[in-house]
Amino acid sequence: MNSVSPMRAAWRRLMRQRINAIALGFLALLVLLCVFGPLLSHYTQDQQDLELKAAGPSMAHWLGTDQLGRDIATRILHGGRVSLEVGILATAVASFIGVIYGMVAGLTGMKLDSAMMRLVDILYPFPFINFVILLMVIVGREFWIIFVAIGAVEWLTMARVVRGQVLALKNLEFVTAARASGAGFWHILWKHMLPNVIGTVIIYSSLMVPGVMLLEAALSFLGLGIQPPDASWGVLIREGANAMETYPWLLLYPGLFFSATLLALNILGDGLRDAFDPKSMSQQ
């Protein structure tokens, strides 16, 4: 039997399910479209065609225009870029905090560990959505605030999970061997713990992205996130919901893009969990 790295084995298991490959392909296509689409489009996301106010789809505007004569397709792609950026960056911030916190707590053990986990217990029932809303109102509705604010509140579960993994790992022989050969705390943390928790981190991060995107969309929908004329999917859905009586496509198109993306992210998240944790697969 050939030896295969765990990463590659997980990748193979992931791709064996056709639905996972489709979801990944869709997301890759979406990212490409959102990054390059606005550059290739004839229109900019805030360019107005004043003769065409809220027209349906046509050859010139594939998905039609809104009341201000802006090209919907361009705005959806631009908004998608903002939404995906927030989703990925906020998840990265939350994962970073959670992984470091969990690894340090788990590896140190003893008093520091129980103090750190007590803090997590106290923070867990916090009404974070209220904090995020207040932060948006107070600090200003800027792009970077959104993902820092979301990231700063979403790390708790990651910290718990990573700590649990580290607790299970740290008494294994290879860690004792490393310690015996004089490896320091940070060396063990980076070289021995991190590579072993990375699979779990990938699973939980991928499951976090759709939640974060929903939170950003909710904030923008409430008028507290991304500010018009800039667009995110939350902004577009808000504009669409206000105009849906007369121009339903203004709500439908961004809604469809958003839902399809959430669907693909959810499928991929489940697929990654099965791929990295074959035990959960065997139960099915």
Next chain:
Amino acid sequence: MIRFLVSRFTQGIIVIFAVICVMFVILKSSPGGPFRSERAISPEAMAAKMAHYGLDQPWPVQLWRHLVHYATFDFEESYLFAGRNVDEVIASGFPVSAAIAIPALLIALGFGVPLGALAALRPNTLEDRGSTLAATLGICTPSMVLGPLIAMFFGLKLRWFNTSGWFDTTDWVLPSITLGIIYSAYIARLTRGSLRETLAQEFIRTAKAKGAGDFAIIFRHALKLACLPVLNFLGPAAAGLLTGSFIVETVFQLPGLGQFFIAAAVNNDHALATAISVFYAALIVGFNLLVDILQAWLNPRIRLQA
């Protein structure tokens, strides 16, 4: 049990204390006072107003007074709704949020649990795929899309219900359905996963071997264990719903707690913003405690630990 309750109660107090302090720090670091938006206010009137709310005191004094207010259940006056204490404002918004939350939770459980159970009982059949697909679609349709669509169809097309406001006795229906559909999708998914895991366990095989029927296996043996993750989800979800869904209250223009919180945040009403957050946190703590007790009751292997 007593030790468990005392310890959880203490932890709850610590959580509330921490929420008040964090809110205080966030709100005090905001630029501009609570009355900045009122135009052409004379310095004397401003000073009188600040003194009325005790905002002329040094920060530590303000925080201390704040904590005393909450400790003695003698709540402050709202800045935005002058003349009303924050608990009165909450008491006026809570019934609206609860009138939507309770039917929504019933819908969510009434559809979610059977749908998930059906999928778990017939793995890899059409029923399983269909209900899993429905649940996945529900999870992927955000309330800000579903709400307006439901409002458009039932409100504007069929004209069965109002699409906004809180006037008629049926105004809870559409918001409750919106939230109910989304939450039932989550519950269906959780039920399917945990029931499937439970059905694979040995005590279920034993029950089958001694000749118990499908019905008895599910209701007597499996569901008790399988509903633990659902309860875990339900605790914080119920707290969140009862303190008002921000999106659905915005879509349907309902005067619930979510709208009050946003108004308080935007208008720098620190007293009300803090009070609603504390109320929310207290509900979460309370529901989590309830869930823990229920879980210990349902599964004797879980011990209540202090």
